[in-house]
Amino acid sequence: DTAVSQTPKYLVTQMGNDKSIKCEQNLGHDTMYWYKQDSKKFLKIMFSYNNKELIINETVPNRFSPKSPDKAHLNLHINSLELGDSAVYFCASSRSGNQPQHFGDGTRLSIL
Amino acid sequence: ELKVEQNPLFLSMQEGKNYTIYCNYSTTSDRLYWYRQDPGKSLESLFVLLSNGAVKQEGRLMASLDTKARLSTLHITAAVHDLSATYFCAGDMRFGAGTRLTVKP
Numbered sequence: 201d202t203a204v205s206q207t208p209k210y211l212v213t214q215m216g217n218d219k220s221i222k223c224e225q226n227l228g229h230d231t232m233y234w235y236k237q238d239s240k241k242f243l244k245i246m247f248s249y250n251n252k253e254l255i256i257n258e259t260v261p262n263r264f265s266p267k268s269p270d271k272a273h274l275n276l277h278i279n280s281l282e283l284g285d286s287a288v289y290f291c292a293s294s295r296s297g298n299q300p301q302h303f304g305d306g307t308r309l310s311i312l
Numbered sequence: 313e314l315k316v317e318q319n320p321l322f323l324s325m326q327e328g329k330n331y332t333i334y335c336n337y338s339t340t341s342d343r344l345y346w347y348r349q350d351p352g353k354s355l356e357s358l359f360v361l362l363s364n365g366a367v368k369q370e371g372r373l374m375a376s377l378d379t380k381a382r383l384s385t386l387h388i389t390a391a392v393h394d395l396s397a398t399y400f401c402a403g404d405m406r407f408g409a410g411t412r413l414t415v416k417p
Contacts, residue, residue, distance in 0.1 A: 243402075244407075256405065290355070
């Protein structure tokens, strides 16, 4: 049983397109996160939601818009994709804002 | 904002040897985490360190926390090839750059 699942696993698309990544967790956690991992493996927090409410919104272009329809889901929509958006995007969840996080398998986004 | 610095960033060691990875952080943090990431895979939580002097051990890995020095360490004892991975320390959703460990026979 997958605890944190992301779809799709791979996403290859052209510059300027709009795409979404979905994330669902079945752990009963109330906090969810999006991270971006670049080619050098550096992990940066993008957004954090607690019980569907946005609690962290780092310096991320407003082309990125998270949506949390319920506390088990946190989706990420990206408009007007740019070459610099190529990365692996990880969704994670935790019991509260300061507990170990459980990570999804990542979505590898490649912009052509 | 918490800043987390790890060193070394790359570590190549022989099987059977011991080594320590260091993690310095800039401001007070409630807790410190260590994660492991295998190539092309997700991150797996290894340790949560909650208070000054905390020490946790799992197999050949031992993590400790010194909140006064703002330092956490991950000590590897008698390394084996299976420990090859990237290790991250993190606090308050801020991650260090990771230490890429390669254990050679």
